[in-house]
Amino acid sequence: MIKKMTYASSGVDIHLEEKAIKALASEITYKRTGLGAPLTDIGHYAGLIEFGDYALALATDGVGSKVLIANEMKRWNTVGIDCMAMNVNDLLAIGAEPLSFVDYLAIAKPDEEQMAQIGKGLQRGAELSRLTIVGGETATLPEIINGFDLAGTCLGAARKEQVITGEHIKKGDVLVGVPSSGIHSNGYTLVRKIIERSSFNYHDPFPLNPETTIGDELLIPTRIYIEILDVIKECEVHGLAHITGSGLLKLRRITDLGFDIHSPLPPHPIFKFLQEQGEVDELEMYKTFNMGMGFIIVLPEQDAQRAAKITGGRIVGKIISSGIRVGELEIV
Numbered sequence: 001m002i003k004k005m006t007y008a009s010s011g012v013d014i015h016l017e018e019k020a021i022k023a024l025a026s027e028i029t030y031k032r033t034g035l036g037a038p039l040t041d042i043g044h045y046a047g048l049i050e051f052g053d054y055a056l057a058l059a060t061d062g063v064g065s066k067v068l069i070a071n072e073m074k075r076w077n078t079v080g081i082d083c084m085a086m087n088v089n090d091l092l093a094i095g096a097e098p099l100s101f102v103d104y105l106a107i108a109k110p111d112e113e114q115m116a117q118i119g120k121g122l123q124r125g126a127e128l129s130r131l132t133i134v135g136g137e138t139a140t141l142p143e144i145i146n147g148f149d150l151a152g153t154c155l156g157a158a159r160k161e162q163v164i165t166g167e168h169i170k171k172g173d174v175l176v177g178v179p180s181s182g183i184h185s186n187g188y189t190l191v192r193k194i195i196e197r198s199s200f201n202y203h204d205p206f207p208l209n210p211e212t213t214i215g216d217e218l219l220i221p222t223r224i225y226i227e228i229l230d231v232i233k234e235c236e237v238h239g240l241a242h243i244t245g246s247g248l249l250k251l252r253r254i255t256d257l258g259f260d261i262h263s264p265l266p267p268h269p270i271f272k273f274l275q276e277q278g279e280v281d282e283l284e285m286y287k288t289f290n291m292g293m294g295f296i297i298v299l300p301e302q303d304a305q306r307a308a309k310i311t312g313g314r315i316v317g318k319i320i321s322s323g324i325r326v327g328e329l330e331i332v
Contacts, residue, residue: 005278007288010193014246014287044165044253045093045242046156054157057096061086062151065188069218071147072202076114078221079150080121081128082185085222086244087154088129089295092228093242093254095164096156098129103136103152108145118150121221128224162232166239166254166298169319173238174304177265177316180294182220186245187288191218194278208269217270225295231307239298243290248324248331251296259296261317261326267292286326 007014025042032038032049039048039055046059063082070076080103088098103122105115115138126133131154183191195202195214202215209217231237239254251259267285271292275285285291297307298319308314324331 003279004284005190005194005197005280006284007187007190010190012189014249039160039163040094040165045090046096048094048096048163051157053159055096055160055163057091057094057156057158058153059087059090059156060151060153061090062149063185065192066185066219067148067150068192069188069202069215073213073215073219075216075219076117077120078219080118080123081125081221081224082121083150083152084122084125084129084154085224086185087152088125088131088156089222089225089242089244091154091156092225093240093295094158095162095232095237095240096158097229098131098154098156098226100132100134100155101126101129101152102134103150105136105138106141106145106149107138108140108142108147110140114148118148125224129226164232164237164240168238169255169257169298170238171257171319171321172301173298173319174301174315175259175261175317175319176297176299176304176307176311176313177261177293178225178295178297178311178313179223179265180243180268180290180292181223182268182270183218184222184244184290184294186290188218190278190280190288191274194274194280198277200277206270206273208273214273223294225311227311228295228297231297231310234310235297235299235303235307237297237299237303237307239296241296241298243294243296245288247285247287247289247291248326249287251324252332254298255319256322258320258322259317259324260320261324263314263316264291264326265293265314265316283329283331286329286331 037050046057048055
């Protein structure tokens, strides 16, 4: 009998990771005062600091092990979009407009073609995010890095009264789910282990769409949800959630209330393929991947259809007293 695969069995235990992060954060206690003083505690999507009438927002993230698939396919022109998206989307989830970006590229050895392709992705990500890349750092670390690692930090801003932390979320608010472009940039340790255990490789035609390969399907870049800024301008938004690593568990970042996702967006075929190949439980899928829904907007019912039209999403549920459920599936 094939053993069912989980994110933890592939090498990433989100519960142990959460404990380790808490241990790290518990040691970080110094807080600046005056200009640049923190406006939020560690733990939301982005950190906010005092800047007069504005709150400056900072987020940092990387592409993760998706770069290993890019290496296998020898195609690196989309991972820069992923790097940009993972940062920008976290800023958008707190209501901040992205302004500028710096990247960090760690490499085993310089490769002009590889770095040019990475640069093309970063450029495209900047265009989609309406921001400027103002600098960065490249480090050649042959004794540490095998291949490359790409990460970055994004700076954004919002007027203080426009910051959205989730504090205004209330029972009865409606959830608008916004489609993802695919797996985005999370859960790839499990993805890679599933492919390694299966009879497929990255260069094989994708069985559910033979016009593309499995590798190309897995390299579809993360969607950048810049239209969230338009939603904020036109609607009364109470909460925003970027669905990344740990899937729908990310919803706990924005409120202690519950989420009844009674009409979830349909997952992309790639999720079905991975679930079948890895014998992954439905619950584990929703606690690891975005499952077709990369962003959730929480707002009053009267604004829901407007938000759905702007983003290409639709109403998927509502706020309840406690818990997170998708259909009949209890996430927590």
